[in-house]
Amino acid sequence: xxxxxTTPYVLVLPAWIWLALFFVVPIGGMLSLSLTTGNVVxxxxxxxxxxxxxxxxxxxxxxxxxxxxYGACATLLCIAVGYPMAYWIAFRAGPHKSTYLLLIxxxxxxxxxxxxxxxxxxxxxxxxxxxSLKSVGLVPADLQLLNSAPAVVMGLAYNFLPFMxxxxxxxxxxxxxxxxxxxHDLYAGRFQAFVRVILPVSLPGVFAGVLMTFIPTSAxxxxxxxxxxxxxxxxxxxxxxxxxxxxxxxxxxxITFVLMGLLLAGIFSYARALGTERVMExxx
Amino acid sequence: xxxxxxxxxxxxxxxxxxxxxxTGPGLPAxxxxxxxxxLQAGGxxxxxxxxxxxxVGGQQRDPEADADYWADKEETGxxxxxxxxxxxxxxxxxxxxxxxxxxxxxxxxxxxxxxxSFFGQIQPKLANGDDIGYDLMTLPNGFExxxxxxxxxxxxxDHARLPNFAEHxxxxxxxxxxxxxxxxxxxxxxxxxxxxxxxxxxxxEITSIADLWDTAFEGKVGMxxxxxxxxxxxxxxxxxDPADSTREDWEAAAEKLREQRESGVVRAYYDQDFIQPLTNxxxxxxxxxxGDIYQQNAEEGTNLKFVIPEEGxxxxxxxxxxxxxxxxxxxxxxxxxxxxxxxxxxxLTEYISYIPPVPNAQEVMAEWADAxxxxxxxEALRELAESNxxxxxxxxxxxxxxxxxxxxxxxxxxxxxxxxxxxx
Amino acid sequence: MSVRLGTEPPSAPPPPPAxxxxxxxxxxxxxxxxxxxxxxxxxLAWLFTPIVFMVAFSFNDPAGKHNITWQGFTxxxxxxxxxxxxxxxxxFNSVSIALLSMLIAGALGSLLGLALGRFSFRGxxxxxxxxxxxxxxxxxxxxAALLSTFLMMNVTTGYxxxxxxxxxxxxxxxxxxxxxxVITLDPALEEAARDLGAGPFTTFRLVTLPMLFPAIMAxxxxxxxxxxxxxxxxxxxxGDVTTFPLWVWGATxxxxxxxxxxMGTLLFGVGLIMAVxxxxxxxxxx
Numbered sequence: 001x002x003x004x005x006t007t008p009y010v011l012v013l014p015a016w017i018w019l020a021l022f023f024v025v026p027i028g029g030m031l032s033l034s035l036t037t038g039n040v041v042x043x044x045x046x047x048x049x050x051x052x053x054x055x056x057x058x059x060x061x062x063x064x065x066x067x068x069x070y071g072a073c074a075t076l077l078c079i080a081v082g083y084p085m086a087y088w089i090a091f092r093a094g095p096h097k098s099t100y101l102l103l104i105x106x107x108x109x110x111x112x113x114x115x116x117x118x119x120x121x122x123x124x125x126x127x128x129x130x131x132s133l134k135s136v137g138l139v140p141a142d143l144q145l146l147n148s149a150p151a152v153v154m155g156l157a158y159n160f161l162p163f164m165x166x167x168x169x170x171x172x173x174x175x176x177x178x179x180x181x182x183x184h185d186l187y188a189g190r191f192q193a194f195v196r197v198i199l200p201v202s203l204p205g206v207f208a209g210v211l212m213t214f215i216p217t218s219a220x221x222x223x224x225x226x227x228x229x230x231x232x233x234x235x236x237x238x239x240x241x242x243x244x245x246x247x248x249x250x251x252x253x254x255i256t257f258v259l260m261g262l263l264l265a266g267i268f269s270y271a272r273a274l275g276t277e278r279v280m281e282x283x284x
Numbered sequence: 285x286x287x288x289x290x291x292x293x294x295x296x297x298x299x300x301x302x303x304x305x306x307t308g309p310g311l312p313a314x315x316x317x318x319x320x321x322x323l324q325a326g327g328x329x330x331x332x333x334x335x336x337x338x339x340v341g342g343q344q345r346d347p348e349a350d351a352d353y354w355a356d357k358e359e360t361g362x363x364x365x366x367x368x369x370x371x372x373x374x375x376x377x378x379x380x381x382x383x384x385x386x387x388x389x390x391x392x393x394x395x396x397x398x399x400x401s402f403f404g405q406i407q408p409k410l411a412n413g414d415d416i417g418y419d420l421m422t423l424p425n426g427f428e429x430x431x432x433x434x435x436x437x438x439x440x441x442d443h444a445r446l447p448n449f450a451e452h453x454x455x456x457x458x459x460x461x462x463x464x465x466x467x468x469x470x471x472x473x474x475x476x477x478x479x480x481x482x483x484x485x486x487x488x489e490i491t492s493i494a495d496l497w498d499t500a501f502e503g504k505v506g507m508x509x510x511x512x513x514x515x516x517x518x519x520x521x522x523x524x525d526p527a528d529s530t531r532e533d534w535e536a537a538a539e540k541l542r543e544q545r546e547s548g549v550v551r552a553y554y555d556q557d558f559i560q561p562l563t564n565x566x567x568x569x570x571x572x573x574x575g576d577i578y579q580q581n582a583e584e585g586t587n588l589k590f591v592i593p594e595e596g597x598x599x600x601x602x603x604x605x606x607x608x609x610x611x612x613x614x615x616x617x618x619x620x621x622x623x624x625x626x627x628x629x630x631x632l633t634e635y636i637s638y639i640p641p642v643p644n645a646q647e648v649m650a651e652w653a654d655a656x657x658x659x660x661x662x663e664a665l666r667e668l669a670e671s672n673x674x675x676x677x678x679x680x681x682x683x684x685x686x687x688x689x690x691x692x693x694x695x696x697x698x699x700x701x702x703x704x705x706x707x708x
Numbered sequence: 709m710s711v712r713l714g715t716e717p718p719s720a721p722p723p724p725p726a727x728x729x730x731x732x733x734x735x736x737x738x739x740x741x742x743x744x745x746x747x748x749x750x751x752l753a754w755l756f757t758p759i760v761f762m763v764a765f766s767f768n769d770p771a772g773k774h775n776i777t778w779q780g781f782t783x784x785x786x787x788x789x790x791x792x793x794x795x796x797x798x799x800f801n802s803v804s805i806a807l808l809s810m811l812i813a814g815a816l817g818s819l820l821g822l823a824l825g826r827f828s829f830r831g832x833x834x835x836x837x838x839x840x841x842x843x844x845x846x847x848x849x850x851x852a853a854l855l856s857t858f859l860m861m862n863v864t865t866g867y868x869x870x871x872x873x874x875x876x877x878x879x880x881x882x883x884x885x886x887x888x889x890v891i892t893l894d895p896a897l898e899e900a901a902r903d904l905g906a907g908p909f910t911t912f913r914l915v916t917l918p919m920l921f922p923a924i925m926a927x928x929x930x931x932x933x934x935x936x937x938x939x940x941x942x943x944x945x946x947g948d949v950t951t952f953p954l955w956v957w958g959a960t961x962x963x964x965x966x967x968x969x970x971m972g973t974l975l976f977g978v979g980l981i982m983a984v985x986x987x988x989x990x991x992x993x994x
Contacts, residue, residue, distance in 0.1 A: 007908075008827035012835060015820035015879055022876040023842050026853030040407070041434050041692040063707070085751050088744030095990035099983050100748065101926060106979040107755045108933035110762060110972035113956045117560075117964075118758030124564045144503055146566060147552040161755065163881070166930060170889045170923035201892060208888035212881055212930075215844040222939075229552040230545050233707045239846045240940075241707060244400035245511070246699050247431070249852075256849045263844040264837065369958035370965070374792055393948060394794050397958030401943050404852070408859050417948045563777055584770065584777055 034253035044249060056254040060238055064259060067235040068266075070149070071218030074156035078164035078213045079206065081157070086165045086205075087198075090172035091180075101169065104162050112159070116226045119158075123151060123227070147229030155223035160216060164209035171205030172198070207274060215263050235259055345436030345608065354442045354613070362389040363612040363619065366402070366418040368602070369394040371473070373635040381631075382622050388615050396422060403428040406607070410437040415609050420616040422472050424602050425462040425687060426512060427695050429469070432605065434692060438468045439606040445617045446470065448624035456599065457641040461527045461686035469603035470620050471641040473632070476590075476676065476684060477513055478597040480572030482562055483587045490569055493521045493593045497544050506561065506570030507544075509553035511702040512687050513598075514541060517571060518702075520595040520685070527686045534701050541705045553706040562588060573600075575638035578673040582637070582664070590673055592683050599684040601641070634665065639674055646675040759976060766969035775966045785966040789974070792967055795955055799971050801867065802952035806936035809874035813935075814928040816875065817882025818920065821927070824883065825890025839880040850877065851944030858945065865947035873945045874935040881934060882927030889923035 034052055038044035057064070089100045107115065122128050123146040133139045145151050175198070183193035221236030228234075235255060242252035372378060372392070379390045395418075396402045402423070406416045410432075423429055432438050443450065449470050457471045481490045485504070496505050496517070508514050516526045518537030529537075544550055551567060559576050561567040563586055577590040604623075606616045622628060629642035630649050649669040656662035668674050676684070690698055765775055769782035790796050824835065842850075854873050858865055897919070901911040917924075939953040946954065956968050 008823040008829040011819040011823035011827075012829075012831075015816040015883065016835070018816055018876060018879060019838055019842060022854060022857065022872055023845075023850075024838060026850070026857040027841065027845060029856055030849055030853045039692050039696065040431060081751055084744065085748050088748050092742065092744050093748075096987060097922075098925065099986040099990065101929065102979065102983045102986065103752055104755065105929045105933050106976060106983070107759050108937055109975050109979055110759065111953045111956050112937050112939070113953060113964075114762045114968065114972050115758045118761040120560060121564075121761055122757060124561070125566050126564060142503075144551075144566075146561075158755070161751075162933065163930065166926040167885045167888045167923075170885055170926045171892050173922050174889055174892050174919070204888040204891045208884045211840065211884055212843065215840065219844055219846045221846070221848075225555070230550050231708045236846050236848075238707055240848050241703060243848045243852060244398075244404060245427070246696060246703075247403075248696060253849065256846055259846070260841055260844045264840055267840055369794075369955065393950075394955070394958060395948060395950065397943070397954060405855075405944065408855065412859065584779065586777075 030253045031257060033249050034257055036250050038250075040247040040249075049250065052250045052254040053258065056251055056258055060235060060255060063233050063235045063238050064255075064262070066233070067218045067259070068262065070153055070156060070224075070234060071214050071220075073153045074160065074217045075164075075210055075214040077153065077157040078161050078209070082161055082164035082209070083168055083206070086168035087172060089165075090169050090175070091177065097169075097173065101166065104165055108159075108162065112222060115159075116155070116222065119155065119227065120146060146227060147232070149228075149232055151227040152224050152232050152234075155227045156217040156220060159220075159223065160213040163212035163216070167208035167212065168202060168205040171202050171208075175201055203274060207271070210270070211267060215267065218263060219259060353439055353608075354445075357614050359388070359614045359618075360612040361387065361615070362391065363419040363610075363615040364391040364393065364417060365616075365619070366393045366395045366421040367472075368396045368422060371422065371602075371636060372632065378623070378628050378631055381628060382619060385622065386618060388618065390619065393418065399424050399426055399428045403431065407431075407435075407437075410435070410607060410609060413609065415611060416607055418607065419610040419612040420619060421605050421607065422602050423605055425460065425600060426510075427690070427699075429462060429603065429605075430689060430695070431692060433463070433468055437608055439608050439610065439613055440467055441470070441606070441617065441620075445614075446621045446624070448621045452624050452626055452629070452642045452644055454641055454643045456681055456684070457601065460601065462689045463603070469605050470624070471601040472604050472623070473636055473638040474599060474601040474641055475638045476574040476592060476597055476599055476673070476680075477508070477516065477571060478574060478590055478592045479569060480558075480562060480577045480588055480590045481569035482565065482567070483589055485565055485568040490589070490591055491594055493517055493595045495593075496569065496571070497521075497540075497547070497549060499547050499549055501568050502548050503551050504566075504568040505544075505549045505551060506554050506558050506567040507541075507550055507706075508558075508571045509555050509706045511699045511706070513571065514553070514706060515698070515702045516598045516685070516687065517541075520593070520597070523595070525596075525685055526598060526688045529688050531697065534698060538701045538705055541702070545705060545708065573638075574673040575636065578671055579637050582667060592676075592680055594683075596683045596685055598687060599681075600687070633674065634668065637668060637674060639676065643675065762969050763973045763976070766966055766973045768966060768969075770966065775964055775969065785970045789967055789970045792965065794950065795952075795965075795967060795971065798950045798952045798955040799975075801870075801949055802936050803975075805867070805871055805874060805951065806932045808871050809878050809935035810928045810932040812871070813875045813878035813882050813931040814924060817879045817927055817931070818886045818924045820879065821883040821886025821923070822890055822916070822920065825887040825893075826895065839883060842877060842880045843884075847877075847938075847940035851941040854941065855944040865945050867946075867949050869945045869947065870942055870949060870951070873941050874931075874938060877938075877941065878931035878934050881930045882924075885927040885930065886920060886923045889920060893919055 032046065033044065035046065035048045035050065036044040037047045037049045037052075085104075089097055093100050123130065125131075125144055125146070126134075130139065130143060130145055134141050134143070179197060179201075180193060183197035184190070186193075218234075219236050221234055221240050224232055224234040224237050239252050239255050239259075242248045242255065246252075371394075376390075376392055379392060383389060402421075406418075406421075409416045423432070443466070449466070453470070457474070458466060460466075460471075463469050479490055479493070479496065486501075495501075496507070507517070515529075515534060515537055518541045519526045519529050519533055521540055522533065522536055524533045524537070551561075554561075554570070558567060558570050558572060559580055562570055562572070563580065563584075572590060574590055577588050580586050581588055604616075604620050606613050610616055623632065624642055626642050626644040626648045629640045630645040630652065633640040633645055633649065634652075646669055649665055653662045653665035653669060656665060672680060688698075765778075766785060767781050767783070768775055768778055769780040769784070770777070820835070820839075823829070824832065851873070854869075854876070855865065858869050863869060898911050898915050901915045902908070906914065937953060938951075939957055942951050942954060952971065956964060959965065959968065
């Protein structure tokens with residue numbers, strides 16, 4: 001094609017400009033800020049203070065690891081819950097596919113404040129869920145769900161489920177059903193057909209879903225602050241507090257870059273493990 | 285929110301790297317050199333890096349600039365006020381009364397949702413000397429308040445223009461630790477941080493802070509996440525007046541609070557949403573603000589008790605402040621004073637149900653109740669007038685303490701000690 | 709299947725509907741229970757549970773400012789749903805900002821996703837890096853950094869800076885969704901179209917775009933949901949513009965008025981109506 005070499009640049013240019021102006025420039029400023037010392041009253045001086053990073057890691061390593069762990073749990077939960085759903089919608093929902101997609105996203109149109117307030121209702125010690133289970137003796141009377149790690153992970157999975165379902169759906173939907181039928185013919189089993197044909201083809205969707213759930217859940221702070229209790233603080237809460245309450249921008253920025261670095265390293269090694277050419281590149 | 289930004293991607297810096305530093309006494313003059321060094325670092329973010337690399341020198345304003353601040357200020361006939369949501373009835377009755385009495389229009393914004401984030405939004409603009417969009421704002425006594433004062437971003441009040449305040453403000457509100465002599469602020473409304481408990485679950489009378497440490501209430505105790513709030517309770521438990529506390533006191537208090545957390549008695553550290561768990565039994569007893577408990581009982585008939593513990597409690601206030609960039613300071617100070625008219629203060633209190641800084645409002649409210657034909661409203665007014673959560677007695681005030689007022693560098697130390705407890 | 713979305717490439721005619729897997733040849737034509745449907749509805753029930761409570765409490769009749777315990781049934785909040793003018797304004801801002809973000813981020817993100825999925829070009833890895841960074845940066849840092857940038861550019865924060873910020877954090881989500889689909893597409897289809905004489909734009913419009921549509925729609929919906937729900941970044945860059953989440957969050961301090969539930973319910977209702985219309989149209993088309 002005439003414009004074969006310029007086409008990709010034309011396509012990416014608008015987004016590049018947008019991201020450069022409104023992401024790279026601001027975040028570059030943040031990076032520089034992470035190396036400063038001072039406070040909000042005296043100002044922050046650029047001293048190339050690498051010690052901020054040492055402080056960030058040594059003080060908050062526990063919250064960092066916990067965040068990655070919660071994020072991973074929530075992501076796995078999203079895959080477990082979301083994949084079958086995406087599969088069914090893509091292959092079996094017939095003409096109502098877009099309706100189902102809309103339904104999945106509908107709860108997110110009302111504010112997260114309202115959703116989380118509702119969750120606190122539902123998960124209360126004597127609330128609708130635990131109250132009824134307790135009254136029939138299925139769970140111990142002093143069981144607390146709210147303000148615990150499982151509640152936080154559930155909240156994370158709840159809030160990010162659509163980000164797993166939609167990309168998997170978008171990939172599966174495209175799949176030629178005859179491919180699946182052929183697989184059935186050849187392997188003569190639904191499970192085999194799934195593992196050998198459908199799953200490999202859907203991996204880019206799963207990868208996209210993991211990106212969009214693992215990364216934001218690990219950096220989340222809302223769920224931990226609303227559904228968490230003691231010893232459930234995530235690193236997002238720490239960053240939030242350092243920033244807003246303490247105005248300790250250098251430390252907040254340092255933690256941010258430690259977190260981003262860990263997440264990116266994780267994502268790229270995960271991509272490598274899956275086979276970069278499959279998920280990150282395409283040969284034309 | 286706060287703007288680091290301001291700090292570093294400061295427009296003033298862009299414009300010749302002079303303005304921001306101009307007023308900062310004794311700040312190192314750095315820029316040129318470090319800027320060059322950073323540019324050499326290259327990279328996509330070079331421009332931004334360069335800016336921030338200059339360091340951000342003092343953003344403090346020279347307080348002397350305010351010496352004759354009021355001399356050339358005139359009325360404009362309108363002002364913009366940033367207040368908290370639901371801090372005035374939806375009809376904005378008091379603003380209509382203000383308009384009627386003075387002819388001044390008030391553009392009312394419910395834009396203060398959190399002190400810290402509000403500070404973050406306005407600080408960069410103030411540092412730059414820009415209009416923040418408000419001529420008057422309501423902020424709690426707290427670290428943000430001290431920072432604004434320390435930075436010189438709020439106007440010193442001209443008390444000659446505040447006759448109502450002089451006449452009607454309660455003594456407690458004229459002698460606060462955070463703003464002695466009301467140099468920069470007057471209270472808008474106020475409340476007590478004490479202990480609330482749900483008598484449906486707690487079968488004994490709660491009287492002291494030590495009850496919050498009782499393992500009989502395992503997993504059912506709520507504490508505040510705010511470093512100052514939670515520190516105050518640790519300090520009071522140790523018999524220390526928060527306003528006079530030292531670093532050693534803080535560490536001792538933190539130790540007590542850590543024991544409390546590790547004993548499993550604390551369910552969670554709350555920001556401002558403790559009412560629902562207290563009502564439904566997730567919490568049995570908790571640190572609490574007086575007004576919330578009063579409202580909940582009055583409106584929903586719940587059986588919540590609020591106590592000022594024997595060790596003491598703290599009094600907080602939301603205050604009216606004028607930013608130095610205000611375009612209508614005369615109108616703003618006029619409104620401040622207007623809100624101290626006992627009739628007006630009473631009307632506000634009827635809606636907010638926190639403690640008004642005008643003790644006279646209690647009498648006015650009782651008069652209103654007597655004169656009211658609508659039985660339901662009369663009853664509500666009477667209850668308010670008789671509540672010592674809304675109008676504390678003198679003996680209650682005796683047990684109320686101010687928060688410790690700290691300079692910025694001490695704030696960091698203080699916060700990190702107590703955030704290690706709440707952000708476990 | 710896929711009638712509604714019109715997603716099949718021209719070369720792949722729609723397969724016989726609803727057969728897939730349901731009647732595997734080895735199992736005979738016996739009609740099987742569609743467990744997937746029950747499962748999907750179970751998950752939807754989970755997603756909708758908190759909404760049920762929100763809707764229920766829009767009919768609650770609390771005596772005071774804290775709408776948290778059930779006190780009795782009333783329609784009065786619907787009668788004066790718009791009693792808080794600032795809340796109405798906030799709602800309007802939220803919806804219009806979300807729509808704009810959806811459109812702009814949808815367009816930019818789709819192009820980006822297409823390029824990333826289809827082409828090799830210089831800067832591709834860097835682009836990936838930037839995109840992943842953009843979704844991994846904590847919102848508070850992004851918000852703060854953006855505000856500084858706007859100040860630096862001497863831009864007054866307000867409605868449009870909010871749109872700009874929302875688009876920024878939505879673009880990556882759209883691009884990732886679209887790219888995942890592009891990767892699974894067969895480029896031969898486009899080449900065939902070109903061989904048949906279609907110009908690049910015609911090929912894009914008639915071949916590429918329809919194939920990408922489900923992913924673009926999915927990405928757009930994600931962008932809408934992200935935007936309408938955002939709180940933190942918005943607090944930094946919205947200036948004196950208030951959005952629905954901002955208003956509600958501020959109100960939690962003193963008690964959320966039932967009108968908030970009413971607004972949420974109305975918004976939810978609009979979504980439900982859209983879903984119903986969708987069902988009706990799909991049925992008719994079939």
